[in-house]
Amino acid sequence: MPLRPETASRLLIDGTLTAGSGGTFDVVNPATEEVIGQAAQATSADMDAAIAAARRAFDTTDWSRDHAFRARCLRQLRDALKGHVDELRELTIAEVGCPSFLTHGPQLEGPIDDLGYFADLAENYDWTVDLGEAEPMGIKNHREVRSEAVGVVGAITPWNFPHQINFAKIGPALAAGCTVVLKPAPDTPWCAALVGEVIATETDIPAGVINIVTSTDHRLGEQLTADPRVDLVSFTGSTATGRAVMSTAAQTLTKVFLELGGKSAFLVLDDADLATACSMAAFNVVTHAGQGCAITTRLVVPREKLAEATALTRDALAGLAAGDPTKPGTVCGPLISARQRERVEEYLRIAVEEGGTIETGGGRPEGLERGYFVSPTLISGLDNSARVAQEEIFGPVLVILPHDGDDDAIAIANDSPYGLSGQVWGTDPERLDHVVNGVRTGTMGVNGGIWYAADVPFGGYKQSGIGREMGVAGFAEYLETKAVARPA
Template identity: 40%
Template sequence: MSQTDDDYEYDLFVDGAFRPGASGDRIDVSFPYDGTVWATVPRGTATDVDRAVAAARDAFEGPWSEFGGSERRRVLDQIADAIDAHTEELAELETRQNGKLVREMRGQMESLSDWYRYYGGLAEDLGGRTIPVENKSETGGMLAYTRKEPLGVVGAITPWNSPLMLTTWKLAPALAAGNTFVHKPSEETPVSALRFAELVAQHTDLPDGVYNVVPGHGTEAGAALVDHEGVDKLAFTGSTTVGRDIASAAGERLIPVTLELGGKSPNIVFESADLENAVNGVVKGIFAATGQTCVAGSRVFVHESIHDEFVDAFTERAADVTLGNPLDPETQMGPVAFRDQWETVRSYVERGAEEGATVAFGGDRPDDLPGECFIEPTVLVDVDNDMTVAREEIFGPVASVIPFADEDEVVDLANDTDYGLAAGVWTEDMRQANRLVERIDAGMVWVNEYRAVSHKVPFGGYKDSGIGRENGAEALDEYVQTKSVWYDQSGDVSDPFSLG
């Protein structure tokens, strides 16, 4: 890695060191706020992925295999300490890549160490169980127990919206379980991953080859990683379309896969809700992070008795959102991460209007801001749940407000989607909240809150929103395999043709 003033030039990180890419081609990284290019990284190829997987395999079978649970915990604690010492730097790198608010990125970086310490504790306690079985004879019996063993080399592909957080959700449990890791970050946001790898190399005892980073395009480096015969497990966060392709490839090779995919999450406001609190929660669910989050509460269902009052308050809040430089702590919403995504978001707004929705606020690019990636927070009304804007993931600051008459109707509407990642329920009737929690088809339901996450709480969805879980003790299960062990203590195999 080299740095001149504010310009960064990174190489691949393979086998504990920065190394040039095989092709010599490079990818520019720009600041979404004004479009300036501030970093370049190699355009990784299948050759680079092959080198990284080989290094990960050597580390898995070599030095990393000698690290027991307590030693892995020590390394994970060291990673946590390195993050804590560089939160400001990492937060700024994240913002300069994807344009999300530096105050949000700082919050993410300040919490990341919790994941490594949490999974370090689980690494120290990772083990199987002893299982009572029938005695085989009068002279002795059977002993059976299980072992939890690592899978091997993990191939991980992460998106651009929260790069280091979503990497951590995979890397921390993978390392805790004893696996090695090859990481393909998004070509839009590779810099923080490479800097993080550098910090890990400088400040921890993680053996060379355990964590490798190969930036590049999904169709090249990503595809090579997915198809590589040396990868024992795949972990992916991104679109459902790509997730299906990865699941198919994993199925062909019969390797496990964790997929955290898209969402079209309902945010439901009942007539008993505290209106101000609900409006703030809906704003948090769709305009925070510029709507660029898989759990975005993009379908806002509002009881018909308070619909108009809610829309008035919601549009007023949307109009008050401060757009600007995401590095400015006073900014409340930054730009969309890159121009192609801006065009996607804008096309959905136009499609909504064509299908009969009304733009109650927003939908345009402000004239007083630099670059080409800003779009106003957008509120659509007169939306039907069958419209495109209510069916497809937009991944931008666009909320579709849909009225409902009663509890049964809104449950049907909420569940009438291919997705099932998250949901929000706003009500002061806790019996009602409990009924909704049970009836909504989603992997996560927040009551009078939205977008809360924790290293201790599982994260994942139903239906087209993915397979498996990240975070919590459940995530560790995604990175281990179970071995059953039998001991005959009787010394009597008298009938070789019987079972047991």
């Protein structure tokens, strides 16, 4: 059955595709500002039914104990989604505004493939570890440690990379034996709703194991977080909202996984190929219009090369103009909404007020009267204390800062409330390793190294979050540990 926009206006609750009790809400194409369809508007009653279904499926079925069945269901979902990949690509570009080339990687095909990795984990994980015999208090015992599913997972996801983040939660949670209630962002409901349709119609995943609730009402996320029937809340989004999630979950001592904001540094050492490094920094910050928490948005270069680096980066950004995301050559598409564009434009005003210079960009591009576009922008003339160097902007905005040697570059990178990602460029292996060891961040790329993969744990230090997503570490977030002892 083909996936179409008109089929994306349904919730998935207890195995049934159903209309939202609140009717529907509009889905807007951020590249054209046109309403392209509707999504189901869930209410508090719908969320309550979804949580009840997930609780029932976990407590009354063998889902959490049948590892082979879960692996088969995940592979079944992966293969079914691959059969719809062209339809999903078209709808994802229209809803997210992401450049077409990204759907061949982290915006679609990569996350679908990653479901196979989590299926393999379900089959091959050491669910029981034998600790052998011991004699505590002189009594001989045989001990073992078991890993078990944590229970019902409330997953709350953002709009910037919806498939990647949805599957980074759904995949390991289901593989671990949990049941899930997914509350996706209201800006990108189709990416979740259409997956729900595939789950309901083309897989053997039992009713209630996964429930998908779309809504513009942010109180439903709070309801999901506060409900005592939920055992773990997995949230990706802003640090401010993460604090609220953590505070609400604390009332019931519900476990939380938080993947939050970033203000990552791109460090260029004095022995680096400056032109290549600056070109890569420019490319990184405009990818998907800078709407990624791990994108490097501070370019930190040797002070003696600041003028040259500024010119190189300015020229590189000028060649990466914002444009139509359906065109193959586009790297920088639109921002997700008018609200987000206003937020980015406000930061550009703040940069000028603080004494910064807009080297290129700084506003809406000519010739794109429709769509939420902002031109790729480079800001110079500020230090690391400036707001645009300290706060997450979530737009195609790069701040260039000077450093006075490797240790100063490390200090600038660490002078941030965040610690999510980073890059370092240079040629001396010992100096590169010194920088990698010194920067307090969850991921680091060296000379363009790509850390993103299903088996690589992702997460941050400090206010960038709690826990890890992806990899075995991300899988373990959805497990409890039980020690068992018997007389030997």
